[in-house]
Amino acid sequence: MENRMYERLLRCKDAVRKYTSFEPEVALVLGSGLGAFAENIEVEAEVSYSDIPGFPVSTVPGHAGKFIFGYLGEVKIVCMKGRVHFYEGYDVADVVMPARLMGLLGAKILFLTNAAGGLGDGFNAGDLMLITDHVSIFAPNPLVGPNLDELGPRFPDMSEVYRKDLQDIIRTVAKENDIKLQEGVYAQLTGPSFESPAEIRLLKSLGVSAVGMSTVNEAIAANHMGLKVCGVSCISNLAAGLSGEPLSHGEVQEAADKAAPLFTKLVMESIKRF
Numbered sequence: 001m002e003n004r005m006y007e008r009l010l011r012c013k014d015a016v017r018k019y020t021s022f023e024p025e026v027a028l029v030l031g032s033g034l035g036a037f038a039e040n041i042e043v044e045a046e047v048s049y050s051d052i053p054g055f056p057v058s059t060v061p062g063h064a065g066k067f068i069f070g071y072l073g074e075v076k077i078v079c080m081k082g083r084v085h086f087y088e089g090y091d092v093a094d095v096v097m098p099a100r101l102m103g104l105l106g107a108k109i110l111f112l113t114n115a116a117g118g119l120g121d122g123f124n125a126g127d128l129m130l131i132t133d134h135v136s137i138f139a140p141n142p143l144v145g146p147n148l149d150e151l152g153p154r155f156p157d158m159s160e161v162y163r164k165d166l167q168d169i170i171r172t173v174a175k176e177n178d179i180k181l182q183e184g185v186y187a188q189l190t191g192p193s194f195e196s197p198a199e200i201r202l203l204k205s206l207g208v209s210a211v212g213m214s215t216v217n218e219a220i221a222a223n224h225m226g227l228k229v230c231g232v233s234c235i236s237n238l239a240a241g242l243s244g245e246p247l248s249h250g251e252v253q254e255a256a257d258k259a260a261p262l263f264t265k266l267v268m269e270s271i272k273r274f
């Protein structure tokens, strides 16, 4: 009973291994706007989530799910094209299965990306933000339940989830390529409703600069199993109440698509230096 999730993960790993023996070094979760990132990869194999028994499959339009294995320059990488979200109704333990599976397949680094609402001082729609830390207390914790001792400890330290050495590389790449890079704390809320202006004022008072509906779940699970984590948000909109305009998923996607070329460049060049 205790290790059912671990056994499920091992079965998922076996299923992927029927398609490919590729062992990635870096895992990348492609958020909104990075859907075309895979064009930069010399692809070795692709595995649809639907071909992995017991694996969660996303219901969100634009999040069709598959793993893409291949080379980014010299770096062996696996990309998650499409992720599942807690707001779709999945158990949070299912939400983090893909991140954990990429770790079990060999990845040592997890690069997380997302689209987020911006509330940091001086933030504008279209900005990119280096995630320096997170607030997880408004989202379910993926480690609740029996601990997966094979992966990590019961009470894992979270004092440097987003590794400083990886942050430094991303900062350097941004500077060298003239890419404006904001920095700040990302908070995950459950969604699917956007926040109210009062909630955004609350988050602002807590020192949060970007808000979204993903990423922190995966970051906690990955840190638990010893992966080095880093993340960048695409600020697709100013958070609720800050622009005077209502928020919509269409606006989020449009802004993320617009930021895609610079976002892609930043992520690609950073991974090549990891």
Ligand code: HPA
Residues within 6 Å of the ligand: 115, 116, 117, 118, 194, 195, 211, 212, 213, 236, 237, 238, 239, 240, 247, 252
């Ligand atoms: N709030 C929550 N999630 C989001 C937002 C937002 O404003 N923009 C993109 N994802």
